[in-house]
Amino acid sequence: xxxxxxFNSLQYFINVATIVAxxxxxxxxKTDVLGYYITLWIxxxxxxxNIILVGFKEYFxxxxxxxxxxxxxxxTYCVLNCGAYYLVKYVGxxxxxxxxxxxxxxxxxxxxxxxxxxxxxxxKDDKPKFKVNNNA
Numbered sequence: 001x002x003x004x005x006x007f008n009s010l011q012y013f014i015n016v017a018t019i020v021a022x023x024x025x026x027x028x029x030k031t032d033v034l035g036y037y038i039t040l041w042i043x044x045x046x047x048x049x050n051i052i053l054v055g056f057k058e059y060f061x062x063x064x065x066x067x068x069x070x071x072x073x074x075x076t077y078c079v080l081n082c083g084a085y086y087l088v089k090y091v092g093x094x095x096x097x098x099x100x101x102x103x104x105x106x107x108x109x110x111x112x113x114x115x116x117x118x119x120x121x122x123x124k125d126d127k128p129k130f131k132v133n134n135n136a
Contacts, residue, residue, distance in 0.1 A: 004065060007057035011050060018046045031102075033094045040085045040105060047078035068123050073116035077109045084108075 022039050029035020051074045054066050084105040088094050094101055 003060050004057065007053060007060075011053050014046060014049060014053075018042060031098050033088065033098075036088065036094065036098070036101065036105075037085065040081045043081045043105070043109060044078050044085075047074045047081070050074045051078075067120040069116045069119045073113065073120075076116070077112045080108050080112060081105055 022042060025035050025039055025042075029038070051071060054070060054074070058064060058066065084101060087104070088101055
C-alpha cells in the first residue's frame with residue numbers, strides 16, 4: 001500500500017472517530033462543564049496528533065505533499081480550543097453562559113477548518129518553497 005494513502009487514511013479515520021466521540025460525549029454530558037472540558041481536550045489532542053502525523057508523512061515520503069495551510073489549520077484550532085479551556089477555567093461563568101463558550105470553541109473550530117480548507121483548495125498548487133534532501 002502506498003505510504004501517502006496510508007497516512008491520509010489514518011488521519012481521516014482519526015478525524016471521523018473524533019467527530020463521533022465528541023457527538024457521543026455531547027449527548028452523554030449535555031451542557032455539563034466536564035463534558036465541555038473533555039471535548040476541548042480531545043480537540044487539542046487530535047490537533048497535536050494531526051501535526052505529528054503530517055510530520056511523519058513528510059519524513060517517510062521524502063517530499064512535501066501536504067497542502068500549504070495544513071499545519072496552520074491544526075495549530076490554529078488547537079490554540080483556539082486551548083484558549084477556550086483557559087477562558088472557562090479562569091474567567092468562569094460557564095453555567096450562565098455555556099452557549100457562548102460552545103459557540104466560541106465548536107463554531108470557531110468549524111469556521112477555522114472551513115477557512116483553511118478553502119485556502120488549501122484555492123492555493124492547491126502553491127507549495128512551500130523548499131526541497132527535501134532525497135539523498136539522506
